[in-house]
């Protein structure tokens with residue numbers, strides 16, 4: 001049985017990788033995907049779960065007022081500082097398992113799988129039920145979920161150029177037990193031009209999604225899956241990928 005990862009452990013992980021993760025998130029080419037959803041669906045209110053440095057919330061706020069929630073105060077402070085005063089983005093410290101707002105949202109997004117930190121099925125169900133309650137009747141929830149094809153160790157390395165150097169990220173994934181749990185180890189090495197190199201290594205436990213069980217799980221939380229994509233180009237999920245993108249809406253009476 002999976003134990004629950006404490007918020008302190010999750011925060012400690014993000015605190016330790018803070019400067020590296022900021023550079024990594026700037027290098028990610030995913031803003032167009034999230035912006036495209038807002039352009040297409042024209043939501044009146046947007047919520048981002050696990051907003052991190054707030055780049056996606058900020059980008060979405062060009063289309064409608066957007067709230068980003070996270071449990072990491074340093075990241076939220078950074079996100080708020082990056083926001084021009086004219087922005088309609090707001091940041092709130094909140095635990096996704098206890099999501100509660102006095103209003104509904106037409107678009108709720110969970111990019112780069114914040115749910116991967118919820119290690120138990122019960123926590124995931126609890127959070128998905130909260131998401132369903134916060135969706136407007138025509139609203140959509142989009143989750144970029146962690147998917148691992150086979151229960152085999154995996155490793156990869158990526159390299160990004162940034163303003164004052166090169167960041168190398170080495171990740172390794174080891175399956176834990178028989179479920180969807182993984183021990184992830186990230187090593188960041190930031191080589192600067194006129195400064196000493198910086199490096200950090202950190203491990204954490206993450207939980208991937210099992211696509212074959214998604215429909216039933218979402219349904220039990222009041223959500224109906226409309227699409228399962230395998231990437232941010234919206235290609236159908238094929239199993240040959242590292243992520244599963246889920247598009248869901250609220251379950252209606254005639255869906256039952």
Ligand SMILES: C[S@@+](CC[C@H](N)C(=O)[O-])C[C@H]1O[C@@H](n2cnc3c(N)ncnc32)[C@H](O)[C@@H]1O
Nearest residue numbers: 025050051052070071072095096111112114117
């Ligand atoms: C992989 S990061 C994604 C950040 C951002 N969405 C992005 O795509 O750059 C996951 C985020 O989820 C947050 N998180 C983890 N557990 C959470 C919880 N229980 N409630 C709210 N946020 C959480 C972390 O602090 C982290 O910022």
